[in-house]
Amino acid sequence: MIDAKRRILLKGSLGAGAIGVALGAGLLTPRAVLADWPEAAFKAEDQATALKELLDSDAVEASDKVMIKAPDIAENGAVVPVTVESDVDGVESISIIASGNNTPLVASFELGEGAVPFVSTRIKMAKTADVVAVVQTADGLLSAAKPVKVTIGGCGG
């Protein structure tokens, strides 16, 4: 009788232990992996806040050494091809901002050793607005903007 109860107790605690491990694995792993994801910057509703959160500064200087390529007119705001290049040395990161979006910061690319300051991707644009590229160097932030006319917004339902 006593022995049987002991079995049940053991089983119960083992079960709870297993759930604990599963929860731990399921919840903690992604968070650990994504520790670097700058949530506040991506949730910011204006460019200055986003840049401060992401790069600790919103002091951007317009520069012709940052080249941004995007269409003049985007028929579909859900897919706007954007390419950013720079011929400045020592580029640390490139960020892409769609200034008309609810949360303007779209993407930020951290360049590793050997990377060429070049990125190309496709972004969503809610409405006609500037696409802004911000290039981070040791000497500060350089930027360029390109107006894109959007005929159908990409962020609505």
Place this chain on the structure above:
Amino acid sequence: MPSNIKIRAKSNNGVTTVKSLMSHVMETGLRKDKETGDPIPAHFIQEVTAKWKDQVVMTALWSGGVSKNPYLSFKFNGGEPGDAIEITWVDNEGKTETGTAEIS
């Protein structure tokens, strides 16, 4: 699960250009279901890591503002035909996928 990341990498004059296409819904969390009106939960890639051999050449941090089935192209100095390129993404639900290719 087979990888859904398509990668093409080419080296030319000492510079490797990588083009990749990932398969993901990239939901912002701002859209609503057209029939029920319920908000569609956010589900998007947050981080993409690109490696040449064992060296990280680029880390991309994304919001839901990157288009569905994301396209990403980047370049780096170095790389020989046959070298391995590895691209891994992690989304906001903790799902992850990795694709590999050889430089041609």
